[in-house]
Every structure is written in structure tokens, then in C-alpha cells.
Amino acid sequence: MSLYEHVFICRQDISQQQVETLTESLNAILTEQGGSIEKTEYWGLKSLAYRVKKNRKGHYSLLNITADHTAISEMERQMSLNDDILRFMTIRVDEHDTEPSAPLSSKNKDERKRRGDYNDNDGASSARSSERSSERPPARSSESSDSGESS
Numbered sequence: 001m002s003l004y005e006h007v008f009i010c011r012q013d014i015s016q017q018q019v020e021t022l023t024e025s026l027n028a029i030l031t032e033q034g035g036s037i038e039k040t041e042y043w044g045l046k047s048l049a050y051r052v053k054k055n056r057k058g059h060y061s062l063l064n065i066t067a068d069h070t071a072i073s074e075m076e077r078q079m080s081l082n083d084d085i086l087r088f089m090t091i092r093v094d095e096h097d098t099e100p101s102a103p104l105s106s107k108n109k110d111e112r113k114r115r116g117d118y119n120d121n122d123g124a125s126s127a128r129s130s131e132r133s134s135e136r137p138p139a140r141s142s143e144s145s146d147s148g149e150s151s
Helices: 016-032 069-081 102-108 119-135 142-148
Strands: 003-011 038-051 055-067 085-093
Touching: 003 016, 003 069, 003 142, 016 038, 016 055, 016 069, 038 102, 055 069, 055 085
Parallel strands: none
Antiparallel strands: 003 055, 003 085, 038 055
16 A cells, blocks of 8 residues: 545635545545545645635645555545535655644744744844944045145
């Protein structure tokens, strides 16, 4: 049996519960064919790069699948018949990742700085920039250049 990662995008009009129901139906198709889903991740409702079938957003989901090629092709055939699924992509991989995927792990991080949130390190960088501005040579005044020239 081969290992696959499968990502699909559903319409923005359906709910998260309907996406989970759709994932369960895909699992049923795969188990009939002798495959299995190792991990499922719901990435949420995200904006699309461009409009797809008049949709600007979509529900993203990831499936880690262990199955034969025939099971994958049957699942993809069923997905192409479903109007709720906008796009899907299946990639064969050597091994499945055990950690959360990048979109899911970035959603959990709260380390991003917001505009008003600053700590002491940010104050040090602004102090350095003020030091740089004080290191500039003084501008030459027009009086010193005029006094050197006498007619």
C-alpha cells in the first residue's frame, strides 16, 4: 500500500460540520477499497488566491491516506462528481508527518507581534537608530563659506 497526502477545498457556503461529514464519506469510500485515513486536519475557511467557481473562500482539509491507487482513483472520481468540492490534490509521499502541518501549526502560534505590542528589545532598536542619527557630521553653515571668500 502506498502513502498519500490529499488536500481538498470545499465551497464557502457549507458549514464545518458538512465538511466533516464529507470527510467521513471519503473515509467510507477508502475503507471499501481496502485503504484507510491515518490523519485528518481541518485548516479552516481561508481566502482563495483567485475565484474558483464563483467562490472567493473555501474550507481546506488535509487527509493522510494509506491505500492502493485504485482506491485513490475511486475517491477522486467521487469527489469530481460532488458540487461542494472546488479543488483537490493528491500527492504520493514516502512517509507521513506525525506533527501538525504548517497551516495548522501557524494557526496555533500566538508569537506574532501586533502593532501595539512591543517589548524591551524593540525599544533598544529605536535607541540605536537615534544614535545613528546623532553620528552624522554637522551641516556646513553658509556663513563659514561666505566668510572665507572676500572680494
